[in-house]
Amino acid sequence: MALAPLTPQTSRAYVDVHVIQTVPPANMNRDDQGNPKDAMYGGVRRSRVSSQAWKRATRMHFAGNKPEEDHATRTRGVAAALTEKLGALPGVPDEESAARLATSLLAPLGIKAGKKAGDTAYLFFYGQRQLDRLAALIADRIPELLALSDKKREAAVDELGVQEIFRTEHPLEVALFGRMVADLASLRVDAATQVAHALSTHAVDLEFDYFTAVDDETEKKNETGAGMIGNIGFNSATLYRYATVGLHQLKHNLAAGRESGAAWPATVAGVREFVTSFARSVPSGYGNSFAHRTLPSLVAVVVRTDQPVNLVSAFEDPVRLEGESIAATSAKRLANEHAKVTEQWGEPASFQAVVHAFDEKPALRVEDAFGPGQSFPELLAGLEAHLDREFSGESA
Template identity: 65%
Template sequence: MPHPRLFVDVHVLQTVPPANLNRDDQGNPKEAYFGGVRRSRVSSQAWKRATRMHFTERMAADDLATRTRRFSGDLAARLRRRTGLPEKSADRLANALVTALGITPGKKQGDTAYLFFYGHRQLDAVAELVADRAAELDALPDKELKKQIEELDAQQHFRSGQPLDIALFGRMVADIPALRVDAATQVAHALSTHAVELEFDYFTAVDDRVEKDQESGAGMIGTIGFNSATLYRYATVGLHQLRHNLRGDATDATDATGADHDGAAVQGVAEFVTSFARSVPSGYKNSFAHRTLPSLVAVVVRGDQPVNLVSAFEEPVAASSGIATRSAQRLAREHAVSVSTWGDVPSWAGACHSFDAESAAGAELTGAFGAPVSFPGLLSGLREHLSGRVAEAGAVR
């Protein structure tokens, strides 16, 4: 019996100063019309990548993945390190393995035709398939080498044992269904809670070697588009799907290696919430130094369906003063109305925020999400609740 559906919704309010987090094809900040007005927008892809890059600052490299066209070249490099084969021989074995996986090779040696998302441990496991026989296999003619490699079933190492970032964000390989991984996470485009106008920074750069009395003017002149906004950010994680992706072919909470899939899934949710809340896309970061922390992170655990609360801002917040405070009040009210209207009471909710708990905004947030806690306290409460729900589901199976 599969585990019941359980969704972890993450709602974030974050105020960003003048910045160009995520540029369009003209080099300006991305925008969208919502509620009849122009809003600042940061694409889901930009924030997912920022979240993944934040993982690399906190987690061991072996537990993570890489998305690249240079998959064949990476495999060849591992083979060279593991076996001592010369470059040409390692490239030949790597190409044979990639062909056996069904991945289309690219035009350039070492490349594939498209980006491939692979776990570092998965690539090591594939290299190990041929490591002990590398010299023997390299001596075979091409036809016999292909036959020998196909018998190794290299695909099995990509069908299970997914690292956290692949388990969360999925892997799409259009022509190889066996290598696809359904994402456990959905991330919405971040939108400003209010109307935003595009502005331009006119800048000049001075040539340090020019003598003032010999030449006037700047060494470089240009413009950068920017805006500033209070953003509503939303993401959801399906705990059941994450557990499935981490578990692979195992049918129990632990597998033959003793790996605790349920515990890894719960911790994986906490890792995602941490990196999603703390990450910021890096566009023009040196020009604007735009990195901030959210003013609100609210987490809601639901058994029915994910619920994006962006409707709270369909009528834009007036841009006179206190945008973040009024945005927090709107969000709290939207959550409360959604629960009372539909009757879908969450199994757990919690919030970390920087608003005065005694203020009107603080009171509304407490009514919607419970008394505020620190961010570590929010994560601790979330892990405790999810662990309990997983244990309950396991007990009735």
């Protein structure tokens, strides 16, 4: 399949990630009744895993592979976190003093207080390095600031540029997933990533596991009866997962406050980290009960310069088990849909690559649509090389 030519004038690019993944009996993302989430699609009930659940799983995968100082945190308790950090500074005599300093430092942000003492009214998403920079602002002025009244201290802190710290040098998670602060537009960060709700490619039925837990001490006495009984809803499914990264938006978010030229390497590295973590992560709900972690049967990455394209329409007609596995049929359906979209809309990808675990007929169709099968490290290396080769001129 021919790939679209690129020009130095290209201003937008989207990295689409398509995943086919089969999970065994699981309840990784439950609804308000405690059962696996679902949705109607194509006239039948499908298994569903919310975008929020998979975004958090992706973020947790980031955290497991990065040093703590590079982590991001989303919490109502930013004041408590800052209090703890300030309490470790020389010159801060006690926790009460640290709390007073933290309150003054956060005042310029204008974030509304929550109902619980020390909490904000909503979750605030920030990087650990941003909190470190905030503490460094007053590290050499602690005795002076503590000697002031609360009102005068807040006035002094207001001149230090606190808001600028949270507008610049965003950690990767904030740059990717954005930050929404309802009443403070100046602190908002537009997300570079969109993640779809994962849907099963086929119809599913909700099932229940009735379980009993034995009381070990009762068993020793040869007494009968369970120490606990209950049931857990579950289903099993082959899921289609989709996400897209706006390369231009990610670069814009990472450029804020960084030295000229530093944003582009961070952008390419960020895309690699996202693709890796999105592909390898799994929501952990009821993980001890079901041990449902699997790896995808297929990961396809497509770089487009027109718009992101979710290929879920390949599965509007639900896949049925007829001769081939559901995963294999789903992979062929996905390949056909990608080829059809390219042909009908005349917007070929600038890059496409695929990792898959299929043999013979499914493999032929998948590779005809997405290119030769390769290992995941090879896919990542090829994606990085393509982005550097075709888009590095836009990094300035």
